[in-house]
Amino acid sequence: MSRHVLVTGGASGIGLALARRFAQAGDRVILADLNDTAGETMAAELGGSYRHLDVTEEASVEAVVAAIEDGVGPIDVLINSAGLLQNAAQTENFPLEEHDRIWAVNYRGSYLMCRACAPRMAARGAGAILNIASINSFTPLPLPAYTPTKAAIGSLTGVLAGEFGPKGVRINAVAPGFTLTPAMQSRIDSGDRDPAGMEGLSTLGRLVKPEEVAAAGFFLCSDAASAITGVNLPVDCGYMAAISYNTYPS
Ligand code: NAI
Numbered sequence: 001m002s003r004h005v006l007v008t009g010g011a012s013g014i015g016l017a018l019a020r021r022f023a024q025a026g027d028r029v030i031l032a033d034l035n036d037t038a039g040e041t042m043a044a045e046l047g048g049s050y051r052h053l054d055v056t057e058e059a060s061v062e063a064v065v066a067a068i069e070d071g072v073g074p075i076d077v078l079i080n081s082a083g084l085l086q087n088a089a090q091t092e093n094f095p096l097e098e099h100d101r102i103w104a105v106n107y108r109g110s111y112l113m114c115r116a117c118a119p120r121m122a123a124r125g126a127g128a129i130l131n132i133a134s135i136n137s138f139t140p141l142p143l144p145a146y147t148p149t150k151a152a153i154g155s156l157t158g159v160l161a162g163e164f165g166p167k168g169v170r171i172n173a174v175a176p177g178f179t180l181t182p183a184m185q186s187r188i189d190s191g192d193r194d195p196a197g198m199e200g201l202s203t204l205g206r207l208v209k210p211e212e213v214a215a216a217g218f219f220l221c222s223d224a225a226s227a228i229t230g231v232n233l234p235v236d237c238g239y240m241a242a243i244s245y246n247t248y249p250s
Contacts, residue, residue, distance in 0.1 A: 003027045003076035005221075006068060008055050008113055011039035013181030014132055015081030017210035019046055021218045022077070030072070032064055033082065055082045055109030065116040077221045078117045078129045080110040085183045086146035087192045099145040106149035107156075114160055114171070122167035128221040131157050131173040132213075133232050135239050138175065150175075154232040161230030170229040172220040177236025179208040203238030203245070 005022045009015035010031030019029045019042070029048035033039040036052055043050035051068070054060040068075055084105045086098075110131050121127025136147040137154035157173040164171060178184065178198040184207075187193040199206050216235045219225055234240050 004073050005077040006030045006075045007079040008032050009082030011035045011042055013183055014210050014213050016042055017214035018079050018217050021214040030068060055113060056104040058112055061112045061116050069120060075117055080113050081132045082109050086143045088142045091144045094144055102145040103149055107152050110153055118164050118169055121169045122164050125168040127169040129171040130217045130221055133173040133175045135175055135177050135236050137232055157232055158230045165229050173232040174213055174217050175232050175234045176213045177202055177208045177239040179210055181210055201239055203242040206237055208235060208237050
């Protein structure tokens with residue numbers, strides 16, 4: 001059955017790959033993003049629709065969710081992929097404004113979207129939500145805003161799974177490793193990230209592809225995962241395994 005799938009951050013990267021995966025399965029995708037030009041273009045390519053959305057603004061979130069629910073149909077699946085990456089920084093030199101903006105988009109944005117959609121799904125007794133966490137959910141990296149937001153998203157996923165599970169709503173997360181998206185590519189191009197260094201940290205020796213994150217996320221939102229809720233699934237080319245395995249003191 002064709003589902004309505006709302007994808008925040010759907011104009012680019014992991015969100016776009018997820019939207020493409022659902023569209024391939026015959027679902028009706030609604031991309032929502034700040035980037036209207038890319039969002040409109042990609043929605044047209046996927047045979048879906050586009051909404052302007054700022055996930056940090058409660059009014060914007062409520063307006064978009066209400067307009068879809070009232071005018072298009074029930075949101076069966078919500079994907080929270082709007083997010084900001086961060087370059088390595090030390091706390092004392094890291095601008096508080098940037099810290100707060102990363103929290104606003106990554107955590108508050110995911111929270112506001114879940115807050116708007118989960119009760120509506122619960123009222124219908126069905127729905128699936130996918131949050132995009134990170135390997136940062138599990139391990140401290142030198143990203144003093146980004147890392148805690150992703151730990152918090154992992155925690156939020158479990159909290160909401162507990163709250164909404166009895167009402168038929170499943171809420172899971174994926175935890176991508178270093179993934180070659182436009183956001184990552186621009187950091188490689190500017191010299192802020194070293195692709196060989198990132199590749200060498202995973203046991204498979206390469207970066208994750210956005211479509212690999214999409215495949216896992218699609219599974220978690222499908223009936224094939226009907227008994228799975230509250231998990232944060234690494235899709236990391238074995239980064240988590242390698243960082244432990246390779247630090248064994250001989
Ligand atoms: P991206 O920059 O390619 O895509 C992010 C999208 O979010 C963009 O289209 C952007 O316009 C949109 N966006 C930003 N702020 C927004 C706002 N306030 N409201 C609505 N839309 C907004 O980035 P990428 O790499 O695809 O990241 C997507 C998610 O995946 C993020 O949550 C990121 O933290 C997460 N992630 C990415 C990894 C990577 O290595 N690229 C690894 C682990 C997690």
